[in-house]
Amino acid sequence: MRSRAAAGLGRASVLLDYSARHWLSGWWLNSRRLIFVVIVLAFMVALAGFVPAMRFQATAAxxxxxxxxxxxxxxxxxxxxxxxxxxxxxxxxxxxxxxxxxxxxxxxxxxxxxxxxxxxxxxxxxxxxxxxxxxxxxxxxxxxxxxxxxxxxxxxxxxxxxxxxxxxxxxxxxxxxxxxxxxxxxxxxxxxxxxxxxxxxxxxxxxxxxxxxxxxxxxxxxxxxxxxxxxxxxxxxxxxxxxxxxxxxxxxxxxxxxxxxxxEAADLIGPGADRLVPGLAGLVLIVVLLREQHHRLRRRRQEMGLLVSFGFGPGAVRRMVVGETVIEAAIGGALAIPLGRWLLAEQFQLYLPRSSVTAMRADLVVVLGLVGVLGLAQVRWLMARYALKDLMEGEG
Amino acid sequence: MTAVLLDAQNITISYGRLGPQPVVRDVSIAVRRGQIVHLRGPSGAGKSSLLRVFAGLQPPQSGGVRLGGVDIAAARPGERARVRREVVAYLAQDPPLIAEFDLVTNVALPAMIARGRRREARRDARVWLERLGVGARTKHRRVEISGGELRRAAIARVLATGSPLLLMDEPFADLDAANIAIVAAAMAEQVCRGAGVLLASHVPLPAELEQVEMYDIGAPQPVESTWP
Structure with a gap:
């Protein structure tokens, strides 16, 4: 008889398989997901280079x-x-x-x-x-x-x-x-x-x-x-x-x-433009992200319920959802930062230091990135909890 | 495992945002090994809700459910998940298939989860799909099959688990007479092997299912209880 640990590993691999297939399946053909990726990329570009970009525009005068x-x-x-x-x-x-x-x-x-x-x-x-x-x-x-x-x-x-x-x-x-x-x-x-x-x-x-x-x-x-x-x-x-x-x-x-x-842009909309514009972009992004996440989890609610009925605990399903978020955010960030730098440096002719992120804001980008990933993971955890609500009464 | 697979006592289920309205009141029901129980009742009587409660997927307003001798309400989450894995197989009224998986993976999934043996689970899934007449669709996905094929695949998924208690909500919907007979024969075979079946259906049961015990919601019948 197989040990309980082996059976547990088998279950984890099934969940991983499901998660990976769900993530990969139709990713490049799904316009909604493409929009999501573009938004994340745009956000990371804004984060990595928007303020320096505005400042550079000012210098161009x-x-x-x-x-x-x-x-x-x-x-x-x-x-x-x-x-x-x-x-x-x-x-x-x-x-x-x-x-x-x-x-x-x-x-x-x-x-x-x-x-x-x-x-x-x-x-x-x-x-x-x-x-x-x-x-x-x-x-x-x-x-x-x-x-x-x-x-x-x-x-x-x-x-x-x-x-x-x-x-x-x-x-x-x-x-x-x-x-x-x-x-x-x-x-x-x-x-x-x-x-x-x-x-x-x-x-x-x-x-x-x-x-x-x-x-x-x-x-x-x-x-x-x-x-x-x-x-x-x-x-x-x-x-x-x-x-x-x-x-x-x-x-x-x-x-x-x-x-x-x-x-300059700062004159047109006020002295706080360099904070206002990325701030607004960030707000829009948060709203869009939450809507997107909510939509995705609602669409998968039935499937998550199915997994619970097959014998997964709701906690395992929630952990899977959070794990997906962390992996997505890590991949998105890893792609977005060099892409953002390339766009800024090559397409918009902006000079950025050659370090991996904008040197002046390396610490800020890292901290914001971590906060973003953890925040998004927490939000998805709560959403998954909500989505599985009636399957989880009395369960952890 | 105990001979009484399902023992539900005084189950009341209520819904309603503005105040709970009882849909099912004081239902007591038991399913033993080798027994088929047909849950009958008009539309809206609460048959599907009862099956969800019996599957451990929804808590009742009051009453208790024992699955394989385990009190579901009192069990720890891990134990509850184990019972769902090892004791019960549940066919929903609108059974979902996971869109990203092909049919054979969908059917093999519960067995993979319960026992962790992927190859064996896939082999069993192919056998059941073949037997229920969906063998040619093993590589197809949800959007590529008909409603009847989806229903049979979902039934195959329940049967492939090898669980002792089968809870089936409208298993014959979307099926023609020939397929109803095939499904019924498969279910009867499981019962002969010691499984217990509780099915909710608004259509008359086929002749292949013999010695079916009827249970009409709204007409409570006393059942022998295993509760202390």
Whole structure:
């Protein structure tokens, strides 16, 4: 006679077989399931890249120097945050504000406009930043610079490229430099992501020595924002309005009075756009997911009842349903993250660090992913319990 | 195992959201080895509900059910699942087949679950499908067979379990006379081997089923109880 353990294993294998066949059968032909997969993929893409994507869109507006905003006071986190909230400037990525690096030109002839920090230090460090390519700047390497990744992408430069640096004080003065590294700034610490070369500091004085803004705020800083060409239809944000909206910020038109900047998504729907849009997408996704799960379990209710009538405990059926969820979510996540990165990097021309997930949000993505998987598993467990309700009265 | 396979005492079943309305009141019934009991009653009398209760799939409002000597209400979930595996085979009025499995896997499934011997279960399933005239459809799936074939496959699934107690809800629905005779003969054979059959049917039973004990819902009949 076979042992009870062997019989139990046999039952488990039947459940596994049923589950696998159910999952595989018609998967690619079932439009509902395809829609489900697309939604999960979309969610993961949004999770992995939507916020960086929006931020990149903002940086794309700064192709050419247009005008400067002078922060009349300490370049503190609070001041920078105010700057970011300004109409027409909203969405300005922290890295640009703090680095004062302006995008513009082509690889062969790139101009970098250096922000002048009255604390006489422009050189910043990367102690808390993640290097995504190249190597650190050598202290002896006078003509070496490292860029933050947004700037590097915007400028279309990578380690090894030669660029010319331009002084904001005298634009005729240029200084050749070699890009040796690209860094992803670490987010909350808001370290400046730019390293001025030592020789540049030597040429222009101690004002341009390196400094970490997060540790020692500058007295003030010139920050440059760009415009596109005059024929491009872009939303108007008159610089005067920017100035009037916050008395603490003094705006100086540098290129032309009434310079235009492109209105970004954040301007159109408010300063919280980078949270609002993914948030709404997440809500829609949750509703769709719950409906889909409910539909699937209702459709299978009769089959689950059948399995119970054959001698499975409702607990075993529930465990099967939860197991399916965990496996589906794991497969979905494993597919979605690289696909999302590919879509963002290759199709939408967005630069992402080369690590497996967006480096700046790796921890967030992992935590959200785990919470999502566990949450979905819990929801399906409850749904399975509900679906089997009248088979389970008095049973665990 | 005890000779009394099913012993139900004073079963009352109620439904209704706005207040439970009794559908079945104080039904007591017993099925022994080698016995066929025909549960009769008009539509809506509660025949299917009773069979579900007897199969351990639905708790009654009041009363007790013993399956193979085990008090279902008092049994632990694991024990209850074991009874469903080893003592009872239940044919629902609208028997579902799992869409992803072919017919032979569907029929073999309960036996696979009960005994874990896949190859043997599939062989038995083929034999029963052949015998009930669905042998040519073993590789087909639910959407590829007719209503009568589905019914016979579901009956084959019940018979293939080898369970001592067969609870069958409308086993002859969707079947023509020839197939009714085949199914009835198979059931009679199981009874001869010591199984007990409780069937609910609104059509007259075929001649192949002899010495059937009738039980009319609504006309309670005293039965000898194994309850203390």
């Amino acid at each position: 700064y192709d050419h120097a247009g005008y400067a905003v002078r922060v009349n006071g300490l370049l503190t986190e609070a001041n920078v945050a105010k700057l970011e909230r300004q109409t027409g400037l909203a969405g300005a990525p922290m890295s640009l504000v703090s680095t004062s690096v302006l995008a513009g030109g082509r690889t062969s002839s790139v101009d970098l406009y250096l922000g002048r920090k009255a604390s006489d230090q422009a050189r910043t460090c990367f102690t808390a930043a993640l290097r995504v390519s190249g190597r650190p700047v050598r202290s002896a390497g006078g003509d070496e610079i490292a860029l933050d990744w947004v700037s590097a992408k915007t400028l279309r430069v990578s380690p090894g490229d030669r660029v010319s640096l331009v002084s904001p004080l005298d634009q005729k003065q240029r200084f050749p430099a070699t890009v040796v590294g690209v860094y992803a700034s670490s987010g909350p610490t808001r370290k400046a992501a730019f390293v001025a070369p030592g020789a540049f500091t030597k040429a222009f004085g101690a004002k341009f020595a390196s400094q970490s803004l997060g540790q020692a705020p500058a007295l003030y800083s010139d920050v440059y924002f760009g415009t596109r060409g005059p024929n491009e239809k872009i939303a108007v944000a008159k610089v005067e309005e920017v100035a009037q909206s916050n008395a603490e910020l003094l705006v100086e038109p540098r290129a032309a009075k009434g310079a235009r900047v492109r209105r």
